[in-house]
Amino acid sequence: xxxxxxxxxxxxxxxxxxxxxxxxxxxxxxxxxxxxxxxxxxxxxxxxxxxxxxxxxxxxxxxxxxxxxxxxxxxxxxxxxxxxxxxxxxxxxxxxxxxxxxxxxxxxxxxxxxxxxxxxxxxxxxxxxxxxxxxxxxxxxxxxxxxxxxxxxxxxxxxxxxxxxxxxxxxxxxxxxxxxxxxxxxxxxxxxxxxxxxxxxxxxxxxxxxxxxxxxxxxxxxxxxxxxxxxxxxxxxxxxxxxxxxxxxxxxxxxxxxxxxxxxxxxxxxxxxxxxxxxxxxxxxxxxxxxxxxxxxxxxxxxxxxxxxxxxxxxxxxxxxxxxxxxxxxxxxxxxxxxxxxxxxxxxxxxxxxxxxxxxxxxxxxxxxxxxxxxxxxxxxxxxxxxxxxxxxxxxx
Ligand SMILES: N[C@@H](Cc1ccc(O)cc1)C(=O)O
Numbered sequence: 001x002x003x004x005x006x007x008x009x010x011x012x013x014x015x016x017x018x019x020x021x022x023x024x025x026x027x028x029x030x031x032x033x034x035x036x037x038x039x040x041x042x043x044x045x046x047x048x049x050x051x052x053x054x055x056x057x058x059x060x061x062x063x064x065x066x067x068x069x070x071x072x073x074x075x076x077x078x079x080x081x082x083x084x085x086x087x088x089x090x091x092x093x094x095x096x097x098x099x100x101x102x103x104x105x106x107x108x109x110x111x112x113x114x115x116x117x118x119x120x121x122x123x124x125x126x127x128x129x130x131x132x133x134x135x136x137x138x139x140x141x142x143x144x145x146x147x148x149x150x151x152x153x154x155x156x157x158x159x160x161x162x163x164x165x166x167x168x169x170x171x172x173x174x175x176x177x178x179x180x181x182x183x184x185x186x187x188x189x190x191x192x193x194x195x196x197x198x199x200x201x202x203x204x205x206x207x208x209x210x211x212x213x214x215x216x217x218x219x220x221x222x223x224x225x226x227x228x229x230x231x232x233x234x235x236x237x238x239x240x241x242x243x244x245x246x247x248x249x250x251x252x253x254x255x256x257x258x259x260x261x262x263x264x265x266x267x268x269x270x271x272x273x274x275x276x277x278x279x280x281x282x283x284x285x286x287x288x289x290x291x292x293x294x295x296x297x298x299x300x301x302x303x304x305x306x307x308x309x310x311x312x313x314x315x316x317x318x319x320x321x322x323x324x325x326x327x328x329x330x331x332x333x334x335x336x337x338x339x340x341x342x343x344x345x346x347x348x349x350x351x352x353x354x355x356x357x358x359x360x361x362x363x364x365x366x367x368x369x370x371x372x373x374x375x376x377x378x379x380x381x382x383x384x385x386x387x388x389x390x391x392x393x394x395x396x397x
Contacts, residue, residue, distance in 0.1 A: 014067040020215035027210040043074035046096040052234040082164040084156040094348040109330040150196035183210035222251030
């Protein structure tokens with residue numbers, strides 16, 4: 001059974017749990033004390049493919065839902081495009097659809113009711129006359145310097161950065177008003193944007209919102225995050241075997257608890273996820289060593305045992321693999337049964353073009369024999385048109 005979150009104190013404690021910072025928390029406290037439903041939103045630019053790092057904000061959002069908040073997830077497609085053209089507009093829109101399926105399934109998989117969850121596409125309101133006029137107004141009163149400062153940690157900074165990077169913070173600030181929320185939630189990397197929102201909204205006569213921030217959590221894989229290394233991130237649709245393989249490879253020094261991705265994953269994902277199901281718990285089986293199973297209810301004890309080498313990376317890796325695979329199973333099941341989601345996956349994240357070498361070896365696959373080298377996958381070599389390129393490509397998963 002779900003944990004009891006019926007009284008105001010428990011609800012507020014659940015909203016605050018594990019946060020690094022909470023600005024203007026009195027705004028939320030008041031709504032909770034009055035028995036209301038605080039309205040919180042989290043925005044994500046729909047660019048990279050969602051990986052296990054998304055479980056950290058997702059679990060926090062599941063806690064908001066469990067605490068009776070109204071949650072809006074903003075699929076910020078236009079932001080993905082404004083940020084130094086991380087992806088062309090058409091692609092970020094396909095990706096937004098992929099995110100929509102992923103996030104709703106993910107929150108459902110954690111076991112919370114998604115009745116109070118709304119998923120909104122940025123472009124569905126950010127092109128309205130009223131919104132656009134507010135963008136102009138804001139652009140006329142915010143200095144270039146301040147807009148740049150607000151986006152410093154989020155918007156890609158380059159020598160010849162496009163002007164759109166200065167619009168990015170203005171739109172994010174206005175989103176709080178247009179999504180009609182009491183608070184915005186994000187990682188502490190959003191801090192400068194959140195402070196800007198506090199300062200800029202009143203300039204247009206709008207009210208200041210509360211801001212909830214998650215700490216930056218080291219990746220599960222340990223070490224440096226590299227998007228070019230496929231083993232460094234665990235995809236939400238990775239098979240149980242792949243998850244096991246990647247976690248096995250994760251770098252974690254024995255006895256070192258600082259900056260430890262494995263411990264952070266237990267603290268920010270697995271423990272709170274089990275808490276949402278009724279009881280915080282993390283089990284470590286030691287059958288192979290002929291010892292009894294260790295059962296933990298808080299991260300402090302886990303840290304202590306890790307420092308003392310009672311808990312080793314070798315022991316916790318299989319335990320994390322077991323719990324993570326259990327968390328991912330319903331998402332993968334839903335993906336398997338949803339043709340539309342599979343189709344959007346192919347459009348949103350087309351597999352990389354096949355290597356030329358392989359094509360040559362398999363020349364006979366081309367009807368009519370012919371000259372495979374010349375005909376080799378003409379569309380796939382065109383990096384500018386990935387959405388079309390997928391049509392000839394195998395399924396994304
Ligand atoms: N800035 C967020 C994305 C975002 C975009 C628009 C918002 O209104 C909120 C959040 C990020 O870095 O991912």
